[in-house]
Amino acid sequence: MDTTTIVWIVVAVVVVLLLVLVAVALARRSRAAEERRREERRDEAAELRRQAEHDRITVQEREAASAKLDAEARMSQAEADQKAAEAARLQEEARRRDASLDEHRADVDERLRRADELDPDRGDAPGTPGRHAPEHRADGPADGSADVPRRDEGDRPV
Secondary structure (H helix, E strand, C coil): CHHHHHHHHHHHHHHHHHCCCCCCCHHHHHHHHHHHHHHHHHHHHHHHHHHHHHHHHHHHHHHHHHHHHHHHHHHHHHHHHHHHHHHHHHHHHHHHHHHHHHHHHHHHHHHHHHHHHCCCCCCCCCCCCCCCHHCCCCCCCCCCHCCCCCCCCCCCCC
């Protein structure tokens, strides 16, 4: 083996060693870059989890507020239904009393008419209404003018 061959072998070995060293360095750099990317993804995932947790809490608070409003609405509706039922009951009671009053009013009118017939001092001509005819009753004249509210000079109800 001559010197040139040995030199070429040494140069080849050095080149191969350099190539191996470069390959190892590139592999390390690549691993380091990959590790940095993994760490960045871990950080990003952790941030997403924090935001999601915050948003979950916000959604739960909104759900609670919505449930509270729904409960208040149902309570208000129940109160309104109860008041409507009470109003209907009171209206029915008023109708029942009005019917009863109509019977009593007719009875009182009949007795007053009979009293007018029997009273010798009535002074009315036969066939004319007496003092107790419907237009002279306390609940108002028969022409309906009692339904019009009376007003004073300032146009205020009396």
